[in-house]
Amino acid sequence: MDISYEDVVQFLFREAALLDQREYEAWLALLDEGIRYRMPVRVTRDFGESDDFIDDMTFFDETKRSLQTRVERFRTTSAWSENPPTRTRHIVSNIRVVNRERPDAVQVASYFLILRSIRDSSESAHIFGERVDTIHRVDGQLKLAERTIYLDQTVFPMLNLSIFI
Amino acid sequence: MADVPRLRRDVLLEVKAKIQQGVLPQWVFADPDVYRAEVHQIFAKTWNFLGHESEIPRPGDYVTRWIVHDPVLLLRDEQGEIQAYLNSCTHRGTKLCTADFGQRKTFTCPYHGWTFNLNGDLVGVIAGNKVYGQEMDRSQWSLRKLPRVASYQGMIFGSLNPDAPSLMSFLGDLKWYLDIMLGRSDGGMEVRGVPQRWIIHTNWKVSSDNFGGDPYHTAMTHRSTVELGISPKDPMYASYGHQVVLNHGHGINLITAKAGLNVPPYQGLPREMWPMFERNLTPAQRQVFEKTMIMVGTCFPNLSFVSPMHGTGGPDEPLTSFVNFRVWRPIGPAKIEITSWFMVDKQAPEAFKEASYLSYIGSFGPAGTLEQDDAEIWTRVVEASQGTMAQDKDVHYNNVLNYLMGLGRVEPDPTWPGPGIAYPTCYLDAISRAFYEHWIDALLAEQDTDVLVPNR
Numbered sequence: 001m002d003i004s005y006e007d008v009v010q011f012l013f014r015e016a017a018l019l020d021q022r023e024y025e026a027w028l029a030l031l032d033e034g035i036r037y038r039m040p041v042r043v044t045r046d047f048g049e050s051d052d053f054i055d056d057m058t059f060f061d062e063t064k065r066s067l068q069t070r071v072e073r074f075r076t077t078s079a080w081s082e083n084p085p086t087r088t089r090h091i092v093s094n095i096r097v098v099n100r101e102r103p104d105a106v107q108v109a110s111y112f113l114i115l116r117s118i119r120d121s122s123e124s125a126h127i128f129g130e131r132v133d134t135i136h137r138v139d140g141q142l143k144l145a146e147r148t149i150y151l152d153q154t155v156f157p158m159l160n161l162s163i164f165i
Numbered sequence: 166m167a168d169v170p171r172l173r174r175d176v177l178l179e180v181k182a183k184i185q186q187g188v189l190p191q192w193v194f195a196d197p198d199v200y201r202a203e204v205h206q207i208f209a210k211t212w213n214f215l216g217h218e219s220e221i222p223r224p225g226d227y228v229t230r231w232i233v234h235d236p237v238l239l240l241r242d243e244q245g246e247i248q249a250y251l252n253s254c255t256h257r258g259t260k261l262c263t264a265d266f267g268q269r270k271t272f273t274c275p276y277h278g279w280t281f282n283l284n285g286d287l288v289g290v291i292a293g294n295k296v297y298g299q300e301m302d303r304s305q306w307s308l309r310k311l312p313r314v315a316s317y318q319g320m321i322f323g324s325l326n327p328d329a330p331s332l333m334s335f336l337g338d339l340k341w342y343l344d345i346m347l348g349r350s351d352g353g354m355e356v357r358g359v360p361q362r363w364i365i366h367t368n369w370k371v372s373s374d375n376f377g378g379d380p381y382h383t384a385m386t387h388r389s390t391v392e393l394g395i396s397p398k399d400p401m402y403a404s405y406g407h408q409v410v411l412n413h414g415h416g417i418n419l420i421t422a423k424a425g426l427n428v429p430p431y432q433g434l435p436r437e438m439w440p441m442f443e444r445n446l447t448p449a450q451r452q453v454f455e456k457t458m459i460m461v462g463t464c465f466p467n468l469s470f471v472s473p474m475h476g477t478g479g480p481d482e483p484l485t486s487f488v489n490f491r492v493w494r495p496i497g498p499a500k501i502e503i504t505s506w507f508m509v510d511k512q513a514p515e516a517f518k519e520a521s522y523l524s525y526i527g528s529f530g531p532a533g534t535l536e537q538d539d540a541e542i543w544t545r546v547v548e549a550s551q552g553t554m555a556q557d558k559d560v561h562y563n564n565v566l567n568y569l570m571g572l573g574r575v576e577p578d579p580t581w582p583g584p585g586i587a588y589p590t591c592y593l594d595a596i597s598r599a600f601y602e603h604w605i606d607a608l609l610a611e612q613d614t615d616v617l618v619p620n621r
Contacts, residue, residue: 039532043265043359057358057507059532066477066527069393073534078388081537154265155502156363159540161532 003106003137009095011135011142012110016090019164024071027164028064032136032143037062039149039165042129053150059161060149067164074162081162087117088163098132105136105145112149112165116158125158127151131165172198172608176558181605187572187594188565189601192558194368194550199608200498203369207466207607208233212313212322212335214468214492215239215249217506219319219355220266225283228266231494231502237311237323238262238272242283247316249323250285250308261308265359281308318347319354320490338584339415339464345454346472346488350441352511354488357522360506363531367543368550369467369495370604372503375539376471377416377463378596380404381570386542387535395476399423404592406457407578409585414465414603416596417585419457430455432474432486435517438510449582462596465603467493475535477527485517485524499547505530568601570594 011030018027031037039060040053062070073079091113099107113128134146149165180190193199213232216239220228227240229252236252238261254261254274261272261281271288273280280289285308293301313324315332317340322332329335336343347354365372375382380403383396390396406421422428431439431454442451459473469491474484491505507525509518529536549555557564571593581587588595 041359041361044263046264046267046269049264049267054358057361058526059361059530061523061526066523069477069527070534073389073393076389076392078385078392079534079538080386080389081541154362156361156531158363158531159365159544160537162537162541 001137002103003135003142005095005097007142008097008106008108008135011144012092012095012108012133015144016092019090020088022074022085024074024164028068028071030142030144031064031067032138032145033064035062035064035067035144036146037067038147039151042151042154044154059151059156060165070164079162081160084119086119086163089115090165091115102136105134108133108135114163114165116163118159127153127157127165129153172202174609177605177609181602181609183565184568184598184601184605187567187569187598189568190558191550191555191564191566194371194555195498195547196556197498200495202608203466203495203604204233206610207604208325208495210324210326210329210607211466212315212324212329212332214464214490215314215321215323217319217354217356217508218247218316218321219353219511220359221247223268225268225270226266227262227269229262229264230504232311232323232325233495235325236260238308239321239323240269240283247314247321248283248285249311249314249321251311253309254279255287255306255308279306285310318343320347335413336464337412337415339411339413339417339462341450341584342409342411342417342419342460342462345446345450345457346460346470347508349445349450349454350438350510350512351445354508355511357507357509357518360491360504361530362502362504365501365503365540365544366499367501367540367547368499369493369501370601371543371546372493372501372539373463373465373467373469374597374600375543376461376469377465377600378408378418378594380408380418380420380459380461380591381593382539382542386538389538390534401592403459404590406459406591407581407587407589408591408593408595409581409583409587410595410599411585414600415463416599417460417462418591418596419453420459420461420591421456422458428456428458432458432472433484434486434510435514438513438517441510441512452582463600465600467495469493471529473528475524475528477523485520487521487525489525489529499551568594568597572598 039058040055041057043052045052074082092110094111096109097106098109109132111130116125129151132148135142136145215230216228221241224241224243230237238250238252242248252261256279257276259274259276261274271280271282278291282288287303287306311323312327313329383403384400405423406419408418410416461471463469472488474486476482476484488508494502509521575588577586578589
């Protein structure tokens, strides 16, 4: 069965809600066993220079196993960056299907804006950029098979990245 | 005229006396006058790490960096020499180059078009002869060079102080330990990709001191990894080994396993690399390196390094070592920008290079499972240091912090084969006390040359 635009939108919005509600085990269940989850470092380059994402250096370069370890860490009593938890809103928009070469898989690009409230600070930290995902159907369920996170900021503006994007 | 720091000398002398007693007044973490004095009397006088030679291998390669508030253009010129300039046009002061790195033969200012070559010479002035006349002496308008630039083991440092002692003398006994991390293999190290950069609301001394002298924090700050079974349950696990106090405010911890436990030699580095260690390290350096699991320390004032063994999976996953250097760039009393370089031996097997990178990404950097929690806690230190009580300069019991660990209780180990004063435990505030004593001496120094005098 083809993956519809409605399927994609529902998938991404549900995923965002699970992350904001810290339902990380349910979030992990959306990820394919072979997922590649990467976030290359962005740089400022001269006008006309090719790529301003550095594939060789990342903030995340994860497998399902390493993401599971990160989630298990958040479930300990002493992951201080999220104890007490920070509060996030994953705003996902401008969703567009960019590749439909296979019937059971789509490549999807979306914008993200993540607002994060930490402790009693009245200032909200925010990061923004674009994600390029491959979503495919496994045994009737949609799974995230690949995600590359393209941040717009070259200097990461938060004290840490103890959240998922 | 710029603000001249107005720190009362008697107050600073009292701080020094407190440090010698093993306590530190909390106000020094968030005081704007201290910050201004540090910029003038420490960062403008000392050597500052700028980058690694592997980041600019070819003529014309450049990177842009900062020394606190000074933008620096670091490049390799046509002769293959490394040059560092103030990244500011000599005409009207515009920041000349805004890219993080690249390849160029010339740099043209977007304001009026003055153009400089890799030697810093002014080689182009729009309508120059018409508007300035033939008599313009272009050599007067070259890019301003940093007064000093020098390298050690591929690490490029710059100094804004023309009278700074040599880099070799500044690094002093730290060189012996840098050799183990950076000079052990043929061809040295290479930076992978670019450094990660991020912002934390803390004071630079908090992070410098944490890496320099505080293995004690691991058991609690990083307890989540103990709960996960990645780190040992023994609360003393980061204490085994030696804490080495070095001259000029530097310090390093060489953490081993508990006596009797079997750990792979040389941090588990691949066996095929070991012959290089024979060639490049002395027997005494190998003796230390072979037993070491973690090296962590600080090159005063704000260049820190960590080379641990870490796994990205659970307790059954193998541990892989990496080498990471970072600058804690102060951008205010309560704000730093971290620039963090992952480095690996050029001659290491490709599979190790990849595993080492993943080990770094998993544990350090803004998303690292260890560093996430460090940043959280360092911000809390400064958040709690800004109020009236913590800022009270009338130093008494409730606004000094505890740096007493091991004071008068732990004697140096005379059998240590390396330089420096080596204590047989890493749960010790000896490096911290030396760090802060060097720091306060720099603030007290009235003569430039006094700033970098060795610890007595």
